[in-house]
Amino acid sequence: MKSTALSLSVLAALALGSASAQTTVKIATLSPLSGGQSDLGTQIRNGAQLAVNEYKAQFQKLGMNLQLVAYDDQADPATGTAQARKIAADRSILAVVGTLNSGVAIPSSQALVSSRVAMVSPANTANNVTDRALSNMNRIVARDDAQGPAGANFLTDNLKAKRVYLLNDKTAYGEGLTKEVEKALKAKSVQVVGNEGTEEKSDFSSIIAKIRLQRPDAIYFGGIYNQIGVFIKQLREAGITTPVMGGDGMDSSELATIAGRGATNIYFTTVAAPIDALPAAKTFAANFQKTFKDQAQGFAAFGYDAAKVVLQGILAAHKANGNKVPSRTQVESAIRKGTFTGLLSGNVSFNSVGDRRSATLYVMNVQGGKYQLSARLPVRPARQ
CATH class of the missing domain: 3.40.50.2300 (Response regulator)
Known part of the structure; x- marks a missing residue:
């Protein structure tokens, strides 16, 4: 009995040590989850969640406990900016998927730029989203x-x-x-x-x-x-x-x-393709339906793609940082300079101001x- 008890205590200690070795790493979504535009905002969040679900095991092997946290901007610039400040204050958040509305993206990205929190938008089209040439603002859709x-x-x-x-x-x-x-x-x-x-x-x-x-x-x-x-x-x-x-x-x-x-x-x-126009989206659509009991729309697919850009960017920054948890600055740079593959809408890379080099309407x-x-x-x- 003593031997068994000792073995159990050793296993428990090892498990505790393994758990403590995991560093919590978060990405955020910023989109309307309430109000009249919540249909599209929820699609973005849920698409991003599927990407996080897929990458969670890969992050865990590298000692990172990957989580997604969703922020509701209510399609309102002031609310979005306030939420962006909350995101900046949580140092475990390395990047953001969002927003839906250009009018929210512009002040929110400005609020995040000094904290070097990268944003990858699945939806924003206004020219001024990227014409300001902020280091943290990127989009995967046409202007x-x-x-x-x-x-x-x-x-x-x-x-x-x-x-x-x-x-x-x-x-x-x-x-x-x-x-x-x-x-x-x-x-x-x-x-x-x-x-x-x-x-x-x-x-x-x-x-x-x-x-x-x-x-x-x-x-x-x-x-x-x-x-x-x-x-x-x-x-x-x-x-x-x-x-x-x-x-x-x-x-x-x-x-x-x-x-x-x-x-x-x-x-x-x-700018967000209908699901049936994306040959690679069949499995994604089935997983979306199974997970959320809802039909995937175009912005769900682009929320998923934007999140995959963020997650691949974090992994690239992790590798470049000697296989250590990267800083926000390192993630921001990796996203802007990287080439991202395996996306539903095709490969993604950005120009110097954060516009996708090749998009489709x-x-x-x-x-x-x-x-x-x-x-x-x-x-x-x-x-x-």
Whole structure:
């Protein structure tokens, strides 16, 4: 009995020693987990969680206990910035996957830059996200100055629009995207018959009255699905069947749910590929469904890819640091300078300001509530 007790105590001590040798290493997600945009924000978090689940054993072998911590930015710049400061204060967090909204990414990345906390965005498109050339801000999606012209070309080449009514949601994202569309339309001598920003969420009757008066061939709305879905519902109820187009902020299954029977003749460009457009995503989609009892959407796949960039960056920094837990600065540098493989959307590397060197835009259309892929458009940032 004494021998057995001694053996058990030795095993317990060894187990305790092994546990204490593990250093907790965290990555964070920063996205809306509550409010009207929580559908996309939750997809990003859950996609990142799947990546962490896959890498956990590899990190453990290297003496690192890998964890993901999720922060809710509520799609609000002030809330996101406050959460970024909390992230900076937790020294075990080495990098961030996020955000969904460009208007949140800009101040949040600024709040994190002095702490050298790298961000890899699965969604931000506003030019100024990376044009500030912050050392910590990166994205794996195309920019507005690629997405805007792509939308304008679709309006003119596919929808044959000669008169377009422009709307935006008065955010950095919506205003920036619509400005790029306007610029491209005017270069093609298309008449912009209306151009206004609105924060309205429930009653679009006055805007619809203007649209009825102007009789545009198409409407472009730079904004997010929860606002645009209501607009489309009311537009169709008013008997206006004019095509509505927008950007990746419309890329949610909730758009058709909100628009209801009006969910037809809708088009949008998106930086996050639909799952069935990614040949490597079949296993990912099955794992997502099994783990979260929910269907994976494009931003889940890109949340997963952004997290894999972060995790591969940490592993590269760990190796370069003599197989020791790396600093935030080392991780930041490894992410900016690395080449990342095995991603659903293809290999990733960044230019000097954090833009993906080669990205793809997708054009989707919604007819009768059903989403269909219309086109793939390879794009590159101006600066390589």
